[in-house]
Amino acid sequence: MDSIIPVIARWPKDVFRRLYQYFNSIKYASQNPLYLGDKVLWSVSCTALVLGMGTFLFLAVFIVREAYPALAQGEGLIAFLFLDSWSPLATPASFGILHAWIGSLSIAFICLSISIPIAFGLAVFIAEIAPDLMRTVLQPCLDLLAGIPAVVYGFVGYVTLVPWCERIFGMATGESIVVAAIMLAVMALPFITSTSVEAFRAVPRDLKEAVLAQGVTRWYLIRRVVVAKASSGMFAGVALGLARAIGETLAVTMLAGNSIAVPRSLLSRGQPIPSLIITELGEAGVGSPKYHALFASGLLLMLVIVILNSLVWKLRKRFVYEG
């Protein structure tokens, strides 16, 4: 089209014109205090952004650098993840984290299997079935659940679930991955629920009315239509809950026991990655192989979160308006 070419041909002239205008405006602004506020605001906010992002770039680079030795020597990554056991005191000392990430996965799996059904059921209730009074009461309750700090959850689990486990299953100490998973499920619940409620609410009202006008039941509507439309949001909620479950440290440390063996059953003890880090960090001399191994586990955690977050981004695009 003949209108595009003149536009493209103007680019270099535009760039120069813009640069010229910009420098002129700086000159003008520095002479006139009325507009100096503009330049100040721009510089301050730009610096803030650069500084903020820069320090995080530094953090990422730092962690990768410190993690590298653990992954590079020996058989490297494969040994770290799958072959070595965690035996710092053996000779030769080995720092594989097989038990840790299997522990993390099993706890996350159990946690999600408990949390997801309850969260979805609660979300369906809040979004579709609850009368207004219940809704206004339930919202603060969910906020309450989300607001209780993790250590307190660990503590509550420690004084309630652990002795209960000991009594029912006759164990010496009740700490186990199932107890940790239950408390984590409670912690993840508000996140999965709120995101799912948001997703349900995003389903257009006229669509629901049109379906109900066919004379079907509410559950039929939910099952066949609403869930389909809100599914991406529900998955996003699950990903968020999962991120919380994987990253939680002190609560699981108090509840899962601290065994360096790979967990074999629901009642066995485990040590997910965050617990490993926090327990072993105190005794890790800077620069020692254990230190590098802990950084490598931290790096693994970061990667998992980045992957989960990319998933959430892709899913959220489908049910939230792009702004």
Added chain:
Amino acid sequence: MKAEPLHYLTNKHGEVRIDRFVTVAAWSFGALGLCLPLSIVGFLFARGVEVISWEFLTTAPGGLPLGVAGGIMPAIQGSLELVGLGLLFALPLGIGGAIYLSEYCTSQALLKVTRFVTECLAGIPAIVYGLFGYSFLVVAINLKASLLAGSITLGFVMFPLVLIGSHESMRSVNWVYRESALALGVSRSYMVRRVVLKQTWPSIMAITLLAAGHAVGSASPVLYTASIIYSRGGLDLNAPVMTLPTHLYYLVSEAISFEHAYGTALVLTMGLLLLNFTGRYLRRLSGKYGV
């Protein structure tokens, strides 16, 4: 045509029965959602309220082993100091960055990348920040386990939350307000101050409180960067501090005193709930000139 029997109009088939069952199930989920948080808080309250007293809140732990008697004042003080100082780092960087992203940034690519990176950072487990804080701040720069190191680490934890929250609230200010204001010939900073920030400041305050609450409750960033088992309190940048979550952890893991643990847990929870409640109330505060 033969008249159909009347129950043709009442739809008794299986789908309806399932619907009734599901409704009952949903209500039970709702009841669970109601009981769960209330019972947890109620449980803490019941066991912990006996321990709370003026003495508990204002004296340092004592007794043998440490923590059996006395109070948790230094822990309260330490937590507040850590978070307050951390906000000094996180707020200017977070709000300033949000202003740049919403007012000056024209490149969509930069915006998306920054948001994605920041959201990842918000999701990174606090222990990773603790790991970084320990090895870089405490050891490498030799700040030692101190208030300064701990607050910088907490600043790291809070910065992504403040940035995302402020950016979201600034983004929600309709663009036509900006255009109208600039069309009157005012400078951009004047417009940001009198139109954008004026509308968003309750929301930004709320975000700050929520981020602070999150930081107060997290123990893993401060365990190795700032905390110590006992201190008398005071404000020394180079000295380690007690914090509420680490004190709770200490009381439980060393099996020192479960009554005091309940008290500590109750104080921590109540404090956080107060912060969150104020934050959400501020969000709804739009002032008498609200849109």
Added chain:
Amino acid sequence: MTPQRISTNSTVLLEVAGLVAAYGSHIVLKDIHCHFLENTITAIVGPSGCGKSTFVKTLNRTLELIPGAEVLSGEVYLRGVGIYSGKTDAMAIRKRIGIIHQSPLPFPMSIVENVLFGARFHRHLDGMSPREYAEVYLEKVGLLDEVKDRLDDSAYKLSGGEQQRLCLARTLANQPEIILMDEPCSAIDPAATRRIEELCLELQEEYTIVIVTHNMAQARRISEHTILMFGGHIIEAGTTEQIFSRPKTELARDFVDGVIG
């Protein structure tokens, strides 16, 4: 309400030469040439989508505030000084040439603060009490009697027509020379529309007004000059009387007869 005072000895206040503007890669204004005389009311008419709003926004450099929109070439001269040249400051231009939009958009502040928004920045208050200054301009738009007692109330409590007059007061408080109006009456009721038209005629003594409208009757009621646009070009420009009774081009004839637009 026929305003046919053609002011003789009017100077050319605003002159447009070769203006080309685009949204992204889509060119909206193609080579516009025209001028506006001092203390006159000029109406810009045309079918929807012909570029009227875009044109009026280029006159005070508010087009560039829209993301993606820009003026590609051409110049607008205010009293002989080009407003797009590197030496001119956009903020000063917007002070001198004010604009009112289609939907009234008061800021979330009190009525007084709304009026004073730009005036405070441009330091027009100069010792006067803010309330007095605001009352002067509220009086000018005929709003003072209605809001005298509730100056500190939120601006959102006013009706649509009152809000539009508030936006006009806000623009007047900047002490501009030219007031641009982009279809100011399309979102308000007929009674309020009539008040705004009366205001235009009153303000003509002090200001120059350019009003975009799709309502031909309105153009005939208040303007002395008319510019007819179609598809990003100016088809015809001249006195209102001439365009509506003796249009020169066929396109103009079709538009006036109601065949197009």
